[in-house]
Amino acid sequence: MRSPIYVALDTPDIDRAKAVTSAIRNHIGGIKLGLEFFAANGPAGIKEMAALGLPIFLDLKLHDIPNTVAKAIQALRPLEPAILTVHASGGRAMMEDAKAAAPIDTKVVAVTMLTSLDDSDLHDMGIAGEAHDHVVRMTELAREAGLDGVVCSGREVKAAKKIWPDGFFVVPGVRPVAGNSGDQKRVVTPADALHSGASIIVIGRPITQAEEPDLAARAIEATL
Numbered sequence: 464m465r466s467p468i469y470v471a472l473d474t475p476d477i478d479r480a481k482a483v484t485s486a487i488r489n490h491i492g493g494i495k496l497g498l499e500f501f502a503a504n505g506p507a508g509i510k511e512m513a514a515l516g517l518p519i520f521l522d523l524k525l526h527d528i529p530n531t532v533a534k535a536i537q538a539l540r541p542l543e544p545a546i547l548t549v550h551a552s553g554g555r556a557m558m559e560d561a562k563a564a565a566p567i568d569t570k571v572v573a574v575t576m577l578t579s580l581d582d583s584d585l586h587d588m589g590i591a592g593e594a595h596d597h598v599v600r601m602t603e604l605a606r607e608a609g610l611d612g613v614v615c616s617g618r619e620v621k622a623a624k625k626i627w628p629d630g631f632f633v634v635p636g637v638r639p640v641a642g643n644s645g646d647q648k649r650v651v652t653p654a655d656a657l658h659s660g661a662s663i664i665v666i667g668r669p670i671t672q673a674e675e676p677d678l679a680a681r682a683i684e685a686t687l
């Protein structure tokens with residue numbers, strides 16, 4: 464069975480991204496390419512990475528009016544990513560149009576609440592309630608809009624799965640025991656994320672910043 468680990472290759476350096484992928488490819492299920500990589504390398508860079516033969520998770524977290532998001536996704540269609548992200552806070556119509564514009568085999572998933580945020584950030588933004596409530600609310604909206612699943616932290620994935628048993632759940636903010644959280648605020652271990660219902664887990668710096676990424680990936684895999 465394919466590994467549930469998607470490695471976040473947050474680098475502008477395509478050669479580095481390829482080298483890390485080659486070193487860890489036996490321990491991962493796919494590669495996640497986000498804004499940093501896309502801004503530096505564009506669609507051509509995504510195609511080069513896809514040629515390595517692993518599923519591509521294109522994490523652009525699209526967030527705009529429905530027409531703009533749909534047109535952006537139409538432009539991305541030739542890349543045929545396995546997974547593509549939008550922000551749930553873009554609203555129901557935007558998510559509906561995003562799904563309609565995506566290739567049939569692409570899972571479109573909505574970011575419910577960034578894992579770098581916590582309850583106090585919600586309060587600062589004037590959003591009532593706690594992270595758990597907000598994630599559940601956004602998950603309901605994404606389900607109603609016809610998406611394939613959501614991105615949430617491992618702390619809420621059990622509640623999200625309860626209201627959407629056949630949803631696809633992407634969990635970033637994952638750290639090995641005693642790992643450095645960095646800018647992530649809602650963090651769980653890889654094993655906890657999977658036991659709570661994650662379909663895939665996203666891990667970046669604990670692998671990519673390790674002295675030996677293959678050993679780091681192997682060590683994480685051994686905990687699952």
Ligand SMILES: O=c1ccn([C@@H]2O[C@H](COP(=O)(O)O)[C@@H](O)[C@H]2O)c(=O)[nH]1
Pocket residue numbers: 471472473497522574576577578579614615635636637645647665666667668669
């Ligand atoms: O809520 C979210 C949504 C996406 N991400 C992305 O996942 C990786 C996490 O990287 P780490 O180095 O393991 O912290 C990164 O690419 C984010 O853009 C997220 O962290 N939280």
